[in-house]
Amino acid sequence: MPRPQDSYGEFEASSLFCPRCRRATPARKKLLLVLPTGSKYDYVCAECGTAVGAKMDNDPTEFRRTIPPPAPRRLPPDQR
Numbered sequence: 001m002p003r004p005q006d007s008y009g010e011f012e013a014s015s016l017f018c019p020r021c022r023r024a025t026p027a028r029k030k031l032l033l034v035l036p037t038g039s040k041y042d043y044v045c046a047e048c049g050t051a052v053g054a055k056m057d058n059d060p061t062e063f064r065r066t067i068p069p070p071a072p073r074r075l076p077p078d079q080r
Contacts, residue, residue: 010057012029013027013029013043013053013055014026014027015027016043016045016052016053017052018045018047018048018050018052019050019052020045020048020050021045021047021048021050025045025046025047025048025052026045026046026047027043027044027045027046027052027053028043028044028045028046029041029042029043029055030042030043030044032054034062034063035063036060036063037058037060038056038057038058038059038060038062038063039056039057039059039062039063040054040055040056040057041054041055041056041057042054042055043055
């Protein structure tokens with residue numbers, strides 16, 4: 001039987017309390033940083049744009065996607 005913490009992946013906030021609007025409002029997730037250890041996201045109020053929360057994702061795949069592939073090596077003219 002799986003442990004309770006293994007039965008779900010990650011939660012995404014759909015609405016959070018906004019201190020400026022003084023009520024729960026829809027939240028938008030914005031990517032702030034892509035780090036080797038994961039990505040940092042900010043949640044903002046969909047109505048006024050106030051920051052209402054943050055989230056750190058521990059999945060490094062986005063960081064690996066930002067690294068460009070190595071350029072093909074060119075041989076010097078005398079070795080072609």
